[in-house]
Amino acid sequence: MTAKLINGKELSKELKQEMKKEVLDLKEKGLNPHLTVILVGDNPASKSYVSGKKKASQEVGISSEIIHLEESISEKELLEVIHKLNDDKRVHGILVQLPLPDHIVEQHVIEAIRPEKDVDGFHPVNIGRMMTNQDTFLPCTPYGIITMLKSKQISIAGKHAVIIGRSNIVGKPVGQLLLNEHSTVTYCHSRTENLKELTTQADILVVAIGKPRVITSDYVKKGAVVIDVGINRLEDGSLTGDVDFESVSDKASYITPVPRGVGPMTITMLLKNTIKAAKGLAHID
Numbered sequence: 001m002t003a004k005l006i007n008g009k010e011l012s013k014e015l016k017q018e019m020k021k022e023v024l025d026l027k028e029k030g031l032n033p034h035l036t037v038i039l040v041g042d043n044p045a046s047k048s049y050v051s052g053k054k055k056a057s058q059e060v061g062i063s064s065e066i067i068h069l070e071e072s073i074s075e076k077e078l079l080e081v082i083h084k085l086n087d088d089k090r091v092h093g094i095l096v097q098l099p100l101p102d103h104i105v106e107q108h109v110i111e112a113i114r115p116e117k118d119v120d121g122f123h124p125v126n127i128g129r130m131m132t133n134q135d136t137f138l139p140c141t142p143y144g145i146i147t148m149l150k151s152k153q154i155s156i157a158g159k160h161a162v163i164i165g166r167s168n169i170v171g172k173p174v175g176q177l178l179l180n181e182h183s184t185v186t187y188c189h190s191r192t193e194n195l196k197e198l199t200t201q202a203d204i205l206v207v208a209i210g211k212p213r214v215i216t217s218d219y220v221k222k223g224a225v226v227i228d229v230g231i232n233r234l235e236d237g238s239l240t241g242d243v244d245f246e247s248v249s250d251k252a253s254y255i256t257p258v259p260r261g262v263g264p265m266t267i268t269m270l271l272k273n274t275i276k277a278a279k280g281l282a283h284i285d
């Protein structure tokens with residue numbers, strides 16, 4: 001391995017230490033940042049992510065509550081829960097864990113959360129604010145990726161960033177944030193015809209495909225920065241990314257591991273957004 005590692009777990013630890021101090025300050029002023037997480041059903045991966053969020057909140061002193069609802073809850077009932085939280089002054093951040101059961105329209109749920117409490121940054125108002133480069137809640141995974149790049153002083157302006165993946169929660173917004181940082185951005189996805197031709201031109205390659213180890217070193221330009229957003233559980237229970245770490249880490253200049261890469265940063269940026277929500281800095285008039 002010749003690439004330098006961007007360790008999201010370590011960086012998260014540092015950022016959480018800073019946030020812990022800030023939360024103490026806020027508490028002294030009588031402000032108690034509070035995050036409410038809604039979990040619908042019993043998906044084991046979702047349960048484990050939600051408990052990760054609770055644990056991280058505790059670490060920095062943010063109070064959090066998990067509202068666990070039955071898989072069979074109707075969309076109407078779920079929206080009522082959200083409306084109550086919207087009106088609850090003690091609740092600064094609301095997060096509805098995705099995916100939701102098929103009978104619930106995710107977009108209805110996302111749009112029901114008040115933009116000022118949308119710590120996921122998924123509400124169309126917040127997405128619009130991100131696109132127009134205004135102060136807002138940034139989606140946690142893309143925000144984490146930018147924070148990882150900046151932590152290593154990796155230059156973004158003028159560089160060619162290639163994104164593989166166009167989801168609303170990762171691919172699209174990470175491209176937008178890199179554009180806001182003055183990258184030249186190319187989006188690739190499942191219908192892209194000349195994938196390798198494009199990815200081998202990337203100075204920064206962000207991989208969010210959802211298939212284990214499909215990006216091997218032949219997709220990567222020598223010296224590129226490779227960000228692996230994939231979280232794939234193998235049959236033996238271990239986690240692996242979308243990038244073939246072993247071969248790519250000999251070609252890249254920087255690489256993020258899985259686990260301990262982008263995943264922990266996603267949670268850390270959620271805490272940042274919750275503090276921001278508590279301070280009321282993302283108010284939309």
Ligand SMILES: Nc1nc(=O)c2c([nH]1)NC[C@@H]1CN(c3ccc(C(=O)N[C@@H](CCC(=O)O)C(=O)O)cc3)C=[N+]21
Pocket residue numbers: 048049052095096097098099120140231239258259260261262263264265266267
């Ligand atoms: N409304 C909503 N917001 C989300 O932010 C959201 C979501 N829904 N649904 C699912 C995805 C996934 N996600 C992860 C968070 C942390 C890790 C993480 O910490 N991963 C650890 C490993 C954890 C383990 O061992 O399972 C790591 O990569 O080192 C992974 C994935 C947030 N998501």
